[in-house]
Amino acid sequence: xxxxxxxxxxxxxxxxxxxxxxxxxxxxxxxxxxxxxxxxxxxxxxxxxxxxxxxxxxxxxxxxxxxxxxxxxxxxxxxxxxxxxxxxxxxxxxxxxxxxxxxxxxxxxxxxxxxxxxxxxxxxxxxxxxxxxxxxxxxxxxxxxxxxxxxxxxxxxxxxxxxxxxxxxxxxxxxxxxxxxxxxxxxxxxxxxxxxxxxxxxxxxxxxxxxxxxxxxxxxxxxxxxxxxxxxxxxxxxxxxx
Amino acid sequence: xxxxxxxxxxxxxxxxxxxxxxxxxxxxxxxxxxxxxxxxxxxxxxxxxxxxxxxxxxxxxxxxxxxxxxxxxxxxxxxxxxxxxxxxxxxxxxxxxxxxxxxxxxxxxxxxxxxxxxxxxxxxxxxxxxxxxxxxxxxxxxxxxxxxxxxxxxxxxxxxxxxxxxxxxxxxxxxxxxxxxxxxxxxxxxxxxxxxxxxxxxxxxxxxxxxxxxxxxxxxxxxxxxxxxxxxxxxxxxxxxxxxxxxxxxxxxxxxxxxxxxxxxxxxxxxxxxxxxxxxxxxxxxxxxxxxxxxxxxxxxxxxxxxxxxxxxxxxxxxxxxxxxxxxxxxxxxxxxxxxxxxxxxxxxxxxxxxxxxxxxxxxxxxxxxxxxxxxx
Numbered sequence: 001x002x003x004x005x006x007x008x009x010x011x012x013x014x015x016x017x018x019x020x021x022x023x024x025x026x027x028x029x030x031x032x033x034x035x036x037x038x039x040x041x042x043x044x045x046x047x048x049x050x051x052x053x054x055x056x057x058x059x060x061x062x063x064x065x066x067x068x069x070x071x072x073x074x075x076x077x078x079x080x081x082x083x084x085x086x087x088x089x090x091x092x093x094x095x096x097x098x099x100x101x102x103x104x105x106x107x108x109x110x111x112x113x114x115x116x117x118x119x120x121x122x123x124x125x126x127x128x129x130x131x132x133x134x135x136x137x138x139x140x141x142x143x144x145x146x147x148x149x150x151x152x153x154x155x156x157x158x159x160x161x162x163x164x165x166x167x168x169x170x171x172x173x174x175x176x177x178x179x180x181x182x183x184x185x186x187x188x189x190x191x192x193x194x195x196x197x198x199x200x201x202x203x204x205x206x207x208x209x210x211x212x213x214x215x216x217x218x219x220x221x222x223x224x225x226x227x228x229x230x231x232x233x234x235x236x237x238x239x240x241x242x
Numbered sequence: 243x244x245x246x247x248x249x250x251x252x253x254x255x256x257x258x259x260x261x262x263x264x265x266x267x268x269x270x271x272x273x274x275x276x277x278x279x280x281x282x283x284x285x286x287x288x289x290x291x292x293x294x295x296x297x298x299x300x301x302x303x304x305x306x307x308x309x310x311x312x313x314x315x316x317x318x319x320x321x322x323x324x325x326x327x328x329x330x331x332x333x334x335x336x337x338x339x340x341x342x343x344x345x346x347x348x349x350x351x352x353x354x355x356x357x358x359x360x361x362x363x364x365x366x367x368x369x370x371x372x373x374x375x376x377x378x379x380x381x382x383x384x385x386x387x388x389x390x391x392x393x394x395x396x397x398x399x400x401x402x403x404x405x406x407x408x409x410x411x412x413x414x415x416x417x418x419x420x421x422x423x424x425x426x427x428x429x430x431x432x433x434x435x436x437x438x439x440x441x442x443x444x445x446x447x448x449x450x451x452x453x454x455x456x457x458x459x460x461x462x463x464x465x466x467x468x469x470x471x472x473x474x475x476x477x478x479x480x481x482x483x484x485x486x487x488x489x490x491x492x493x494x495x496x497x498x499x500x501x502x503x504x505x506x507x508x509x510x511x512x513x514x515x516x517x518x519x520x521x522x523x524x525x526x527x528x529x530x531x532x533x534x535x536x537x538x539x540x541x542x543x544x545x546x547x548x549x550x551x552x553x554x555x556x557x558x559x560x561x562x563x564x565x566x567x568x569x570x571x572x573x574x575x576x577x578x579x580x581x582x583x584x585x586x587x588x589x590x591x592x593x594x595x596x597x598x599x600x601x602x603x604x605x606x607x608x609x610x611x612x613x614x615x616x617x618x619x
Contacts, residue, residue: 047615048615050456051455051456051615052452052455052456052615052617053615054613054614054615071613072458072460075456075457075458076458078456079456080453080456082449082452082453084449086448086449086450086452086453087450087453088254088258088450089448090258090261090262091254091257091258091261095254095257098250098253099250099251099253099254100250100457101250102246102247102249102250102251102253103246103247103250103251103454103457103458103459104457104458105244105246105247105458131261147453
């Protein structure tokens with residue numbers, strides 16, 4: 001059973017084709033890595049899958065619901081952490097979390113339990129007297145992740161979750177991502193740190209709006225006889241562009 | 243619709259407002275301060291009009307005539323002229339705005355029962371006041387001339403038509419009583435539109451809307467959630483300005499308080515709806531504030547009948563005035579407060595329709611943008 005099925009998805013902004021007939025599928029409970037340089041079209045794909053953008057053509061199903069005609073159902077089942085921090089800087093972390101708990105319509109008991117869990121697991125306690133804008137970047141990223149997993153979504157979209165975060169915090173991030181996957185969440189994550197691709201069960205490399213390679217990290221490396229993911233990525237992109 | 247989403251949005255919005263004390267202060271204090279300022283400044287009563295007098299006759303009669311003109315507080319004499327040159331001089335230096343010239347032979351001419359001219363020159367650069375000044379002076383002189391005529395004939399009871407005019411609803415023709423209800427309408431629409439105009443525009447600009455839109459929230463939940471806290475602030479504003487109008491400017495309240503509250507609530511909804519519409523259409527806070535100001539301030543000031551009577555406007559402007567919410571609300575406020583009329587079904591219906599139209603149109607537009615993914619960049 002697939003959690004995400006994408007078929008020839010295309011997004012055009014005027015003359016510019018951001019996403020060009022992309023087809024892929026993500027199995028349930030999988031960590032699916034989306035690799036690519038900035039501007040490759042990763043974010044545009046994710047935003048279409050979250051119902052933030054309408055595709056120009058093609059279809060996609062998220063958790064079995066059509067992203068164009070069943071947006072409301074799609075949104076109920078996903079969590080999204082955007083590349084750009086987009087929570088409220090003038091509120092405290094807890095006030096932000098409470099807002100999303102309300103928007104995801106959590107019942108009072110579940111709300112309390114989840115907020116407790118998240119503030120402990122993401123080490124967000126002791127920050128609630130502060131406004132978000134006074135917190136360091138790492139905290140903000142964790143808070144954003146917290147708001148995205150608050151309602152235990154079936155599918156989690158993480159757009160560059162570790163950019164700007166120091167290495168030890170990145171490790172913690174991946175630990176949490178693994179934990180979520182173990183709970184049964186399907187995860188689609190974009191990154192341009194190639195070593196992080198090794199954590200994924202499936203990867204897909206995007207360049208200039210197209211998917212140019214797909215498979216397990218091992219398969220992708222073997223494709224171009226590369227030792228590291230970094231090496232494989234460079235070779236694949238070079239080949240695709242020539 | 244889910245009340246939890248509405249509550250979550252409203253709660254967040256209230257937190258924003260409480261965090262930002264300056265905006266809150268502006269929202270509550272601005273209409274109050276503006277009402278005080280404008281209420282006292284826009285005074286169209288004529289008082290202390292400066293007069294220069296050139297009395298060539300220096301007779302008993304000429305003095306009596308001048309006394310009559312200067313009797314009420316409308317005019318004060320600021321110059322005593324002895325030469326014609328001084329008249330033009332006086333107007334140029336603004337020593338006076340009116341000159342009265344009583345010719346030599348004034349008393350003699352009256353004694354001989356001849357037509358006796360005197361000259362009144364008025365500064366016409368302010369046409370409106372000039373008109374009122376002229377009427378006031380001619381009235382004084384007419385009454386003087388009538389009395390003179392009666393004493394000369396020794397018959398105090400000549401059958402003449404005597405106008406017994408009465409002015410209703412504002413007996414002393416006080417400006418504040420006329421102006422303040424209009425100002426209430428103006429400042430309410432301005433503040434409410436300004437407040438709500440940034441509600442969505444701010445989130446678009448900061449990018450926080452994107453995250454909100456990945457949750458299962460519906461357009462109408464978002465709109466209602468956003469509107470509720472601002473409705474509360476707007477109601478506080480309305481209460482304050484109505485109280486100031488009533489007790490500080492002594493605008494009478496002859497009709498029912500309940501009626502006034504109900505009509506004002508409908509009017510506030512229109513104003514909030516205008517702000518919401520702007521918020522849906524623009525993408526930055528700056529643009530939202532500018533649009534809200536442009537959409538409310540001048541149209542309301544000029545086309546609502548606040549100062550200038552709608553009946554004397556050109557036909558085209560009269561038609562435009564139909565879509566100005568304040569036009570309908572000012573009629574109501576003046577009616578309820580000054581005349582004690584509580585029943586304004588037409589005005590209430592028009593305002594209510596405007597509110598419904600604005601709010602549903604902006605919700606629908608927002609819903610479309612949401613579906614098309616136009617809200618994020």
